Amino acid sequence: MKTFPKKLLDKLQKRKTDNAFRELSNTDLLIDFSSNDYLGFSKSEAIFNQSHDYLVGHNMKQNGSTGSRLLSGNHNLYHLAETVLCEFHKSEAALIFNSGYDANIGFFSSVPQRHDIILYDEYIHASIRDGISMSHANAYKFAHNDLSDLDSLLKRHSDTILDSSISIYVVTESVFSMDGDSPDLETLVQLCTNYHAHLVVDEAHAIGVFGDQGKGLIQELGLERQLFARIVTFGKALGTHGAAILGSEQLKSYLVNFSRSLIYTTALPPHSIATINSAYLELIKTEDIKKLHENIHHFRDELRNKSLELYFIKSHSAIQCAIVPGNDLVKKLAKKINDSGYSVKPILSPTVPNGQERLRFCIHSFNSKEEISEVLQLFATFVA
Incomplete structure (x- = not known):
């Protein structure tokens, strides 16, 4: 097999140096706060x-x-x-x-x-x-x-x-x-x-x-x-x-x-x-849209209750993002939450600008209110 081109190797190494290296992972066993499957339709029988x-x-x-x-x-x-x-x-x-x-x-x-x-x-x-x-x-x-x-x-x-x-x-x-x-x-x-x-x-x-x-x-x-x-x-x-x-x-x-x-x-x-x-x-015909908005409202209420609004971008959608500057810090925080059983993804630079790295919480109709409260409690604990 031919040697992999040096310019490509250098770009991969830079990603690793910047702690921005991407890898494929499987989060099927975790509670979903990362997918775009807002209504749970992907698993609808x-x-x-x-x-x-x-x-x-x-x-x-x-x-x-x-x-x-x-x-x-x-x-x-x-x-x-x-x-x-x-x-x-x-x-x-x-x-x-x-x-x-x-x-x-x-x-x-x-x-x-x-x-x-x-x-x-x-x-x-x-x-x-x-x-x-x-x-x-x-x-x-x-x-x-x-x-x-x-x-x-x-x-x-x-x-x-x-x-x-x-x-x-x-x-x-x-x-x-x-x-x-x-x-x-x-x-x-x-x-x-x-x-x-x-x-x-x-x-x-x-x-x-x-x-x-x-x-x-x-x-x-x-x-x-x-x-x-x-x-x-x-x-x-x-x-x-x-x-x-x-x-x-x-x-x-x-x-x-x-x-x-x-x-x-x-x-x-x-x-x-x-x-x-x-x-x-x-x-x-679904009632899942109503359930989704109830969960979004509960998420925002919990941000206020736990004094976490300062971290989060204002949003009334299913996408709720907490700014955690730096690839190193946001990846460590995501891993702690993942290790606790919840799938929350870090969004790294260069996908977002330097200093605007974030945790991206995706809310779904199938998330329970207890799960929402727990994942935010974990976030509050780890950023304290």
Whole structure:
């Protein structure tokens, strides 16, 4: 076997030196405060059985899709699922991708054109950053959730592109994955309207958590008609896999023709699409969203009761983060909590900025109030 390249070895060593080295681990035996499975759908026997029955009922007894969606992989379940998505999310069109990562790199690498302007929140997800880096547009970040900063950028760039064919795209998340907070979406929509900018919102951590029947923050606020595109993912609260871009029929047609992460990959198998459909059916009738919010409220109450609010970023979502600066310290604290039987993940730099390392607590509908109180008591004990 050839010697591993020195430059790669050096990068691995630097990660170890910085105590930022990543390894795969199994936390199945621990009490879950780390997964994105907010409603417990990934382990739902009802969804599992419904997906099987759905496949049998549509005579789809096959394991794979056999090709990309533009070749042989666009089986009929795609059309049925995208119809469900359009009705549920009040969207003119929906296009399913293999993952949220594929959806974001597919959109941002193909839609913004050369000389277009992309204005993105500085805390935007890595998949969106990667997509932006693959585009030919000019990209500028604005301070996290700072709409005054965004307003200044919009004014500066709108003045330079008057009467031209250049477009401005503004990109944010409705719930940020590393902070659990949200922008002022109503003001953001008004800003984009004033400057004729195209607003794109990733709803990955809002679907299944916020809004009537878990439809997300955008629909809760009645803003769905004022966006250029929404990205919804199925690997968080819906407990399955894949994602979709919601928007106009023209946007869907454009993506089918130019989005490389859709065109050049094998389509999702029928079972994945059947599971997406079954998860949405379960979302409509579940009481788990109510239980989730009761647990989020209990978590926040316990922060106040235990005088821990100082450590935590303000959030009303299922993501609750305690700032513990330094990779060494946050990893040691996470290990102590893990060794006590609770799965809580440390978020290290460079994933977050130096000094902003944190413990990320993910709240679920299936966590008991006793578990929430206990994990926070452990945190309080270890940081004292």
